[in-house]
């Protein structure tokens with residue numbers, strides 16, 4: 231399977247690194263990247279082919295991964311317009327809708343949209359995926375393999391559900407950092423040294439997440455199991471309940487999802503350009 235990346239930045243590098251680790255050969259990969267520095271970095275680190283524009287060699291591939299910033303996408307796709315045939319196009323650009331990408335490509339239909347998150351940069355990401363109806367089982371498997379190189383994957387059957395995915399897992403790492411910060415501050419307020427409080431907070435989140443991931447029981451059961459009657463955990467959870475923390479998290483994620491929908495509409499409409 232030949233894979234070409236349009237945009238050879240952080241995400242493309244992480245995905246190429248992950249795929250090489252899974253046994254793909256470097257000669258299968260190419261990247262079209264406008265920054266000379268990024269091209270040199272990719273070539274030196276992974277020995278993949280790099281191009282400064284999308285010539286015929288770069289486009290001779292099975293999968294084309296669109297990995298430029300959403301606001302750069304329209305310009306990056308202009309030279310590709312009408313030049314794609316059977317290639318499966320996988321966009322990882324946050325917010326951009328497949329209808330807009332298809333239009334910018336001159337009507338290409340073999341499209342998959344993925345929403346990864348930043349832990350992908352260390353191979354611990356999770357991506358939501360949506361395939362256009364024209365994409366068959368083989369195309370889905372190919373797209374999934376590309377994203378699985380940097381983490382877990384979840385398919386959704388309606389593109390609109392990528393907005394809640396973005397709100398949950400796309401923006402999610404920031405909520406977890408916020409929670410870690412709050413734990414650390416609480417520890418410091420109670421007299422712990424800052425470095426110790428941070429270490430305790432980070433390792434607790436990491437350990438609890440790993441426990442939840444490896445357990446057959448849902449998180450609610452794991453929570454109940456560590457909450458003994460009249461104990462310390464119960465004292466804290468009572469405050470969470472009284473302050474309606476879960477409902478507020480719900481509100482926050484709803485706001486993020488709504489914002490995703492708005493940004494998607496904005497990114498696709500380009501009054502200056504002609505479609």
Ligand SMILES: NC(=O)c1ccc[n+]([C@@H]2O[C@H](COP(=O)([O-])OP(=O)(O)OC[C@H]3O[C@@H](n4cnc5c(N)ncnc54)[C@H](OP(=O)(O)O)[C@@H]3O)[C@@H](O)[C@H]2O)c1
Nearest residue numbers: 237239240241263264265298299300306323324346347348
């Ligand atoms: N990082 C994440 O965790 C994450 C999570 C979810 C989604 N994503 C999505 O992944 C995409 C890539 O993110 P990233 O963090 O990898 O960004 P990045 O590091 O900025 O990589 C994008 C690269 O594309 C280059 N580029 C810009 N215009 C181009 C063009 N017309 N042709 C070819 N290359 C071009 C950029 O060069 P210049 O720097 O010179 O402009 C840059 O090197 C974004 O759409 C983002 O929404 C990323």
